[in-house]
Amino acid sequence: MRAPKTFRLHIGIFGRRNAGKSSILNALTQQEVSIVSEVAGTTTDPVEKPMELLPLGPVLFIDTAGIDDVGDLGEKRVAKTLAVFDRTDLGLIVTNFQDFGEYEQKLMDELKDRDIPFIIVFNKCDLHAENLSLTADFDSVKVNYVQTSVATGAGMSDLRQKLLRSAPDDYINRPSILGDLVGPGEAAVLVVPIDKEAPKGRLILPQVQSIRDLLDNDCFSVVVKERELREALSRFNKPPKLVVTDSQAFLKVAADTPPEIPLTSFSILFARFQGDLTEMVRGAMAIDQLKAGDKVLIAEACSHHPIGEDIGTVKIPRWLTQYVGGKLQIDNMRGHDFPKNVSEYKLIIHCGACMWNRREMLSRIMKARQAGVPITNYGLTIAYSLGIFERALQPFPAALELYKSKSC
């Protein structure tokens, strides 16, 4: 009975190999790190540990390998640890007064550069006396720090308080997925096609999150397949405020939804919820500038193996090629891997990233923007390719305005 990863505050734990990262984690979670995690820690992957952390709620601790001794660890491991910065909402730098130095300073710089709040944990304070000039410096520039001792338990509740205070606002006041577009006491219709590939007895995550978001906002939802949509709509004596469809049924749903009812897709809702809708609308419009030979990056958050007519590797490449009227150079990437420099691409097309926290998606959008490369997502690309972009943007006035101003 767990919260999905996307809602968890991602807390990255950084520090040298012997800094005591694991004992701080154990003390916070008040249980032993399991054998499974210890084994995983010896691989190249950072260890992820979901937790209900009082008083913060659902968090995901990411315990990284120390990146101080590069020789030992290999480049791959260092790269994996660096990639953790991209999904960290809040950083913990574990050190002590004796060892604090250039290495910790570099970690602080990495986190500051990315605008990620962090807390320095001076552990083993029962063994090392406080460095008064250092803490005075920190106080003067408002760097958050705590002094702890796992051995005596000192400072642990101070650390919890600081974690709560340092948690980013958008973790605590996260925008809603669609409840704000519907309003209390009103209904949204969610169109959920069931294809052969859908696992039995399940709904996919964005659908569940949307139903729950509507409940959280005192709305209600009607969940229906595309085939029964017309029948379901005929049952209302007052039309629903919004129809949301899976992108793959866009055309049929557009045909069956009266034009006065706003229509969009789950994927477009997630462009707003997980990323930046305006930026991604601009990205979709850049499809018009593509020409044969251009490089396009198609990136997917999930690392599962594609099944059948996969959207990212088959459908979108096929349609882009037809649209451009010539061969494109398309790279597909999965999971947390993402190029350091994306400037060689003319366009980046991303999945909805429903499994991630928002920070990782925003961090990719930032990388694209810095390199001057337009970025969009699957749902917007599909809506654009089907010629129903304007209708799909109707619920979002600012994005619609942008589209209209540029397209005429």
Add this chain to the structure above:
Amino acid sequence: MRAPKTFRLHIGIFGRRNAGKSSILNALTQQEVSIVSEVAGTTTDPVEKPMELLPLGPVLFIDTAGIDDVGDLGEKRVAKTLAVFDRTDLGLIVTNFQDFGEYEQKLMDELKDRDIPFIIVFNKCDLHAENLSLTADFDSVKVNYVQTSVATGAGMSDLRQKLLRSAPDDYINRPSILGDLVGPGEAAVLVVPIDKEAPKGRLILPQVQSIRDLLDNDCFSVVVKERELREALSRFNKPPKLVVTDSQAFLKVAADTPPEIPLTSFSILFARFQGDLTEMVRGAMAIDQLKAGDKVLIAEACSHHPIGEDIGTVKIPRWLTQYVGGKLQIDNMRGHDFPKNVSEYKLIIHCGACMWNRREMLSRIMKARQAGVPITNYGLTIAYSLGIFERALQPFPAALELYKSKSC
């Protein structure tokens, strides 16, 4: 993106410690058993491995510890392995022509006694010649067997075919949760209270399964909190065929649902879907026979720690005590542990078992019936205690009939 456990065919793998159980499992799944599983294998717990197994679909392999060398393994481990029989839909006995003997015969007897279909896998057939008199015997009594060699790959596709043919019918043609009560093109209203304990961004499993079941049956669902139910019902120009509520909101939902619309609870739907509704209605009516001092067993499938006003440990015991007007002896049990002999109890009250396969629940009902002990579930107990038992059974004519015939 996985199917919930309840829909997976549970395949128990039995055999001596060195019989090659793991290599058969690896060959079927065509991937290495992960380090994590190897570690778990050294504990007392059987290793569970969810898989998409062609052509069967979602299965759960349960790799058991060999129970031949009791001294080594300890009683606890043997008990855990024996408990696997209770949740096995289909058994694999891994052996070879040289070692086949009394031990394998005992496994066959255990499975036969429980009416569990099984397949004998004679592995290492590249090393040991076929025992012709044995296979002739098996052929004559229609015992399923295959000859395999993991080393050469021989017999593996034969094994897959036999797995498909041996899968119980109710795995392939599973009854629906509520779609049959609603009908194509029609609607059910699902009332989902959101309390403080509900994890963010989620719905609980029975709710997701019910929404999906309605889609699979060409129905649609209206998902609403109890507070907005009245408003939602007023929006439709034709009443829904069914209202389903979480048991904790039963009274408010009963008050807000017009009497002509059938009403029940998720828990009662699951008494039918996962178990045997008639048997459990009979069980609920046995509450009237309870008297002070009687022993009652309250069993829960999930082994999670109870939060707050837990139904099984707080709410139901409190209400039963009030109803009986004296102290009862209540035992609470969680997870796969269940007493061998339940005859000391006057009543068993079980959770909805939404996380399990049906076989384990049916196996408990069978145990209760053999011992002559009535068994019911949480939702039926709550409906009974609230005095709305008759209304909650309205969608189920046979169960309602039973109740009416006994209660007057």
